[in-house]
Amino acid sequence: MKKMKFGLTMVMIVLIPLVGCKKETSNTLKATSESTEQILAVKTAKKTEENKYGDYNNDDFVETYDETTATKITLKDAGSTIDGSGVSEKNNTISITAGGTYILTGNYKGQIKINANNETVHLVLKDVSISNDSASAIYVEQAKKVITTLAEGSKNSLSDGTDYVFASADQTEPDATFFSKDDLTINGTGTLEIIGNYSNGIRSKDDLIITNGTINVTAKNNALKGKDSISIAEGIFSLKTVEGDGMQANNSTDVNKGWIAIDGGTFTIQSGNDGIQAETNLSIAKADINIQTAKGYDDQSIDTTASYKGLKASGNIIIDDGSFDLNTADDSIHANAAVTINDGTFSLASVDDGIHANTDLLINKGKINVNHSYEGLEGSTVTINDGDISVQSTDDGINAANGSSGESGQDGQFGADSFGGPNEGGKPGAGGDSTKFIEIHGGTVYVNADGDGIDSNGDVRMTAGTLIVNGPTDNGNGALDYDGTFSMEGGVFAASGSSGMAMSVSDSSSQPALSLYFDESNKAGTLINLKNSSGKTILSFAPAKEFSHVTISSPDLKVGETVTLSTGGQDTGTEKNGLYSNSNYSKGTELAKITIEDTLTSVDQSGAKVNGSQMGGGPGGQPPR
Template identity: 40%
Template sequence: MNKFILGSKVGLVLLCAAVMSACSANAATQNTAGSAAATAVTAAQGSTAANVQLAAVKLTDLVTFDEEDSVTAWTAADATDITLAGTGATVDGAGAVAKDGSVTITEAGTYVLSGTLSNGQIIVDEQAEGTVRLVLNGAQLTDSDSSPIYIKEAGKVVITLQEGTENSVTDGAKYVFADGAADEPSAAVFSKADLTINGTGKLTVTGNSNDGISSKDDLKIMSGTIEVKAADDGIVGKDLIAVQDGNITINAEGDGLKSTNDEDADKGFIAIAAGTFDITAGNDGIQAETAAVIDGGTYTIVTGGGSANAPVKTGDQGGMGMGGGGGFGQRPGADTTSDQAAAGGTPPAMDAAGTADQAAATASTDATATTETESASAKALKAGGDITVSGGTFTIDSEDDAVHSNSNVSITDGQFEIAAGDDGIHANSLTALSGGTINITKSYEGVEGGNISISGGEIHVVATDDGVNVSGGNDNNAAAGGTQAGDQFTSTGDHMLTISGGYLTVDAAGDGLDSNGSVTMTGGTAIVNGPENSGNGALDYDGTFNMTGGYLVAAGASGMAQAPGEESTQYSVGLSFTETQQAGTMVHLEDADGNQVLTFTPSKSFQTVVITSPDLKEGSYTAYTGGSSTGTAKDGLYTGGDYIGGTPFVTFDISSSVTWVNESGITTAPSSMGGPGGGGGGFGGGRGNRTQGAGGGTPPADAGTTKPADAGTTKPADAGTTKPADAGTTNPADAGTSTK
């Protein structure tokens, strides 16, 4: 992801008060949708923790429901009765005329429809800008060559689903237009006026030609049971879609629920207060042209056939090559020549044809990165502007990203079960997670953003590449030949991962916590089971890592191991093992008085473990391996109880912010990537194209090896296992004393 490509119509107000350069660079492209909605972002670079605040935007900040939207009652004396019978209809009352199989309504008022229209149309053509109420009272409407309900003109139309009734609207596969140049109507229920659906009855809509329900203005759903099957999009509201409640099922070949206005930044949004949604879509599940605001509801969303249908992704997990001063390493797509030059090696010969091919491929990638075609998008929840979720229960199985914003994502509450073929949660600008429970059981990259702030909630991530990834740019993943290009990020150093609270676990085949910039951690708990190959690291950052509070344990391979930097005020310990330790090998750290600092069982094989805790002070410590604990385990981390039967690994003293140890005592970082001051020499360059720096650190024995050939493939079928049933927040600070 080389560039920010923020949608020109961003959902909510983005107010950059004192922002990172990554945010300020984009401020000019961000517009408004809803004067009451505001996002405030403040952040500071380097060793100062980013302070990020996103406004708690609600549906009521964006949408007003008037009395007409809610009224469902009617009386026969005040209504015109329309009785449908085959290809004709009988009208009893004023304001409507039946002719040639169609009923045309020309006056404001209430019209009650019942019976069956086998091949005809209800046309609303009210020129006085009044309100027309259509009460579907057991009505079955079919038109073989146009929209059965066609609203040409009105101030507003309200469709009321009468209590206890079942109603249906079905169109034909091909429309016949009076004007050959016309393309409207284009849905089984089609409105050129504001449209509201209310009531407690049921409506089944089958759009055989194109869309199911479509409004060229506002579309509001107040209540009712609505089932839509569509050849293209399910439910479309150009200016907005607002759902107060209802039971909505959509099966669409295109997008499920969609707003489309890309000409007015105050429109084109989707706002949902509550309801039950079951959406199966060939493309995006819920797509807002500008903003998406969700206060609550229950959602089951499957897009593009689900995560199992995702193309195989390549890139971003490139191995690291070193050794002999002439080795080099880069991830796929990196500049091989420059990497070799930095490492002091000689680039291989490249013929003109190869160079031309590479240039063409690069140009193609750059071109496709500037746009995201609808045909390639199968995201579950997607917005061109901000996505704000303050509640709801989501079960998502997406072929593409599960949650995707071209601007910012804010999740303050809710429950998410996510299986994604690409990113679990992605924002081009800021991803802010401050509450709720997020369980990403399958993803290519778990949580991604130009900047990421985690301040609360419980988050579990399983990723075949990076678990938490901070960088800049649009994520281009258009399928080509059944393979997706990996996310291509620029390592600019001006992006930030901030962890100030919450509970986070990561199981990543690539980097665990990855910042193409800096990291600051002031609170919370983070548990990382990182890569088993030395081409990635459990921790990976290009700038600084300022650790001032919270609990972090990160286990993984040694090839690119890093620890927090020496500017940190909280102490960190890195354990380095000569041999790879098997998954399930317990690691225990205690102070000189036998007080437990950490007891942890990594779920994958590992060669390094980085520990940082407020319990670490200057003084003597002993690390053990093996053994068992009588404490309570959650995600491999034990609290309370006694540690028994372990083997002493090393005893050492802490006297500086970062201490690396092996079985012989204090040492340097095993990969010379231990972070600033983390021991040994350093590597120059960004993630994926690091070369051995002048610091002269000694590479690990396997440093010259590349990542396994299958590293870019999708996650094995069993990789999306759920978190343990006892998941809840833990705090290593209350760990009990140990005995051996």
């Protein structure tokens, strides 16, 4: 991906000889010209350097124009007024046939058509309203590039009809209100409103670049579509579609194309299908994005063979920062390869997965709330290094498993993920799959799952941070489910749920853990308190749902120490996710004094030992009663 980023020194060197060649009769005029160009150079260089992922040229940011040299077009249905060269009008079509700057004002029922060979056209929209019932309002047939500037303070609108008239029956393009066969840039501080009654709102068959502006698109199909790529540096966007995507890059024949890069901007997207879809990679440096697909996570009327994802890529997704509110009738964030989240605030509600990666899901930081999901976080591997994460799921909370997303040409369709729970999706046998794992190295992770809380087809490893799991109340799932080992090496861990499929950490762990089996289910909110021999609280935890099994691990739990187990009572400490810090526990019922004899100690509520640490005495077993 090319990035033309010019330092200030280079820009100034280029500008000085150009200014020196001007034939100005006034030194004042010359100085003013130099000052203006130097300011523009500073602004352009700064803007270009601030953009991380998009592919921009310096002229993409140039919003200024010279009215004295530009061709001016005053649009009128009865006959437009043209002041300048390179343009003509015939049969309700304004034809621009040469490179240069064209300033458009007025109302027009017809088409602006650009055919400028390999020249760059700078189109300035200055309070323009263009409608065309049978074709695109603006059609770029050929140009090196078209830069469209929304003049400061201007309000511009483009619309088309529901049926296009083509020269032949096999012709299908143009198919957008603003359609370009070549590179298209939009900038400026004005407003552009587009109604796409026929199909797409804005479409470029090469690169679509937007560096500024307020852009409102309502379209039958896709709101913004760039075949080779979409780069967005800044702007305010409202994108609504009936059938298609809010934003789409669709080149599937070149692995270096078909990507979307968002370096800034505010986006409100209500889409009939996907919110933002990239055929290859989706990269977001920072943005405020609000997406609803279909009718959101509680939509029961959708076609389950279609795709309604929030952020979607057939390649990788990387998010560095921003605010994301995604209410989706499919996965909220979905990549057919890897997902990397470096920071940001996320509020996700999904019919299916909160965040799904076919390969690696990596979370380095961020505040992530999966408020509703089938499965919360899912990948072949899931690694959490930091962050504040909360997951609500009707099946597994965090899942590491085998998975793919359907046949070629159907990547990422709803319902196509082959990740499976027990007895599904290629679940491995005892011993697990070493290529699948869940690792937690920091942060705070809270899971409330109706299925398995933490489910790995391979291993689980925790070295730091806090992990709270409220698992299922039925005996068909467990708070933990893994096929390899669970290596507990550091951090605070508390998991509660039913006892029928209960698992604890592996006895090969380096940090001690206590596995507690209760004689009967305890009510949701019942406190569990562990104190050391000095009477200091090791852990005080109130599960959110009824429970009959709890696993606890803490750096304060020591082999050889005797701890006191109590339930009920109250704690006036600071509560988060059911876990109390600065604990002040009182009025509970003491159940047992338990000696931590090994890395894993499994006992019933009276303190009596029970055999085995995992289901069935093998990988994952429930100790016998």
